[in-house]
Amino acid sequence: MPVPDSFKEGLASGWKTYNGSRLEQDLTLEADVAIIGSGAGGGTTAEILSQAGFKVLLIEEGPLKTSSDFKMQEPEAYGELYQEGMGRMSKDGAITIMQGRAVGGTTLVNWTSSFRTPDGTLQHWADEYGVKGHGVAEMAPWFARMEERLGVAPWALPPNANNEVIRRGCDKLGLHWKVIPRNVRGCWNLGYCGMGCPTNAKQSMLVTTIPQALNHGGELLYLARAQRLLLSGDQVSGIECVGMDERCVQPNGRKILVKAKHYVLAGGGINSPALLMRSAAPDPHQRTGQRTFLHVVNFSAALFDEVINPFYGAPQSIYSDHFQWDDGISGRMSYKLEVPPLQPAITATLLGRFGVDNALRMEQLPHTNVMLALMRDGFHPDSAVGKVELRGDGSPVLDYQMTDYTWDGIRRAYHTMAEIQFAAGAKAVLPLHADADYVPTLAKARELIDNLSLEIYRTRLGCAHVMGGCGMSEDPKLGVTDSLGRHHQLRNLSIHDGSLFPTSIGANPQLSIYGLTAQLASQLAERLAGGK
Template structure:
């Protein structure tokens, strides 16, 4: 793998304008047409389109610039280098662990490539509840199609690995429909280490697609630079202030003593991801007349069930997520009892050991089953019910962001039903024993035993293991100012030269892995922004 071409190192040698960290300090002041906060899904798409239109663009990324030469499939290096808080970011009460990228390319660099268009039921709810008439399947379709072509998003035609096929086989035994997941890959080696950075550049993340394209067109990238705040005056952003940080996010100081950079732009795009984007606006004292800033932040809370099979599963091998079922979404009214999507995640030693319950001998016994272990996860579709209003992004005393997310009885009822569904599928697939990830659960050897036990478990935060890799909301879109933070065209309701182009603008959760929803939506919003700023028409190609 070390002999593979590294497009990032090649670009740097060609003279890309990249500063920060080992690449050199940024100047004290930068003037440009558009400043973009972040470098993930929304930022990358936006940067390519703006640069293609001839605008001078500066991207600001808090994390480091890493590339395929750095991706060695080691968890011990990937988590501290590529994730927020070393893959240990948590909600305020520590009840939910949150995986978010923190590197150039953002979460697109470390996600598992699962790609779904925004479900029609989700869009219909946005139209009805948030006045987003133009957010419908027909209007968004061409923007999704462009993103899919640009990022090679196609159904995964290779046979699923055993980890995913167990979901397919178990569901089939119960007459539950399962289907293949589309993936944004090209020439994939089927290694299974997508979450640790792709060492072959097969994953078509922003790191190897839109960001290189923007840099080739003259855009600038500042890495290891944390955005502190916007300067605001008269309903506009007048400047952006950012500071040097270490690769781990700690404050840094350059040899010259310069630690801060001021960026003055005609227009600003906030695309730091849900949690970080609302936090920037909160630190900036942004107007929030209706109290929506940071509110309605959603997580697709995830519960999991771990099973042991007689055969080797080796869930770290092969494409990580290729089979899913929406049976438990489609059989629930969108505003009824919470529905959930089932998928089979990859397993790696550190993430497995830190997720399963137990300690001492019981954990040792469980870890010994690792090669034969199969885990299912359920993404709970939050945000569509009065008792599922999401969380609130807040600032700690030092200005850092934290998400308070209440796990209501409504959500926990869905967690119990999801555990039951996953266990039944695993037993149907031939599991020898199944362990729902709950501190008071044990390994069960029959479906009736497991069903009765889980029905009796107290479904409480901290006892029920909860994780998330999908943060959405906090700067929600709305057709009326009183219903959200962001206008339908992506512009902040009260700040005329600030757009928001990331998952924070979703008024609910998506109900599916959200990366393609961000790509498609940002594509549409960025094309509109280009037209507004230049009068030109550009598109992803």
């Protein structure tokens, strides 16, 4: 029996939406609040403001795809649901950047891991960046509210074999591990979360906050790229958008002008600062696009006699923070340990090599585990850091410069992952690096890892968490916005997304964005209602 497509049912009931690829003429739209981006920040903001009685307009560059469109096929999903067709890279091409680009944003394609912002991170922001109102006690009720709203709870089923490697290896070595909270309800345990949830179990913005906003009179414009903000003095007077073709590759010539009383940027850590830069928004202290972080990750593969089938089951259900804070908040580079799901196309890229070598590695996929180490960047002055730049056509690119400090964390993480994998029973381990091959013992792995030349292109690097670029601070010299997400120079512009983070957070960021933007949107609703 097919699963009902709740979003299409809502469309049939009369929700007001505009498809930028099918406009027959230019368009002008008006709203109380225009929100650019429909992911964790934009969707949460839209629900809260619409429930408070404001007419909201959500603007999304990507397409509208719903549960009946999700076929668990990599070729279609990556091209339709990800920024640059899953081809977004750092400026030097060394780091793959996985970000969603469709109605629902990255919440549509993430792996559902949901963590509160670590206490030490919140304290660091207050101490180092003058952030106010977001301490542990102040944020706790907002996290609780969004956990309840989105069904966030520790995964109750046994971990799949890919995640079991972390649990078993950590137990053998006496290392800390825990179960990951996931934002799902009635999950079928398919394992294809990165391609959109065909059962609507994942509580993404597509099935939660966006429908609620549309039910309360909100409107949705999709396949429309926000090109620039129109500025008048210290205010935004409008947004110039362009319609995109159905594949979201090229503008189709249609123009959409959006007029609102208040504007909210929620495009994420690359797109939000890029829009400000394209708009020549005031930036007297040169903060826009600076200090953008990735939680850059490296990987380690392992072969087991047992069947792992790492493409089935909840993608992430076990993690270890044993090494995440082992040298204090600003000590040596530290990292969180998780696993990625391993569908064939993405795995072929991860495992590397070409031709017969790659085919032989892929032949062993059913017996392969891969671990990842998520680097906590931004807490130390020598950490790798990124900055958003504009290409000649105005599109954004992130220049992320690796450092010796970060490479040290990468090497130690290779050692840690190999130790855990062998402790869990692996018969061979492969650090995912161009110069590495499978080795059968921990001693050989240690020798191999110590002798690897850690450099871009040779070391396989990726990321799925983009943070910063519009950091918040009460001091305009340190941040683009204040602690309420209000742009320091533009009175009717707020930012509600992960670009507000002054550093990375050291955990998968979606719940941090949900909690923070729920707080900021609620405060914004009060200010707008009071006419302040």
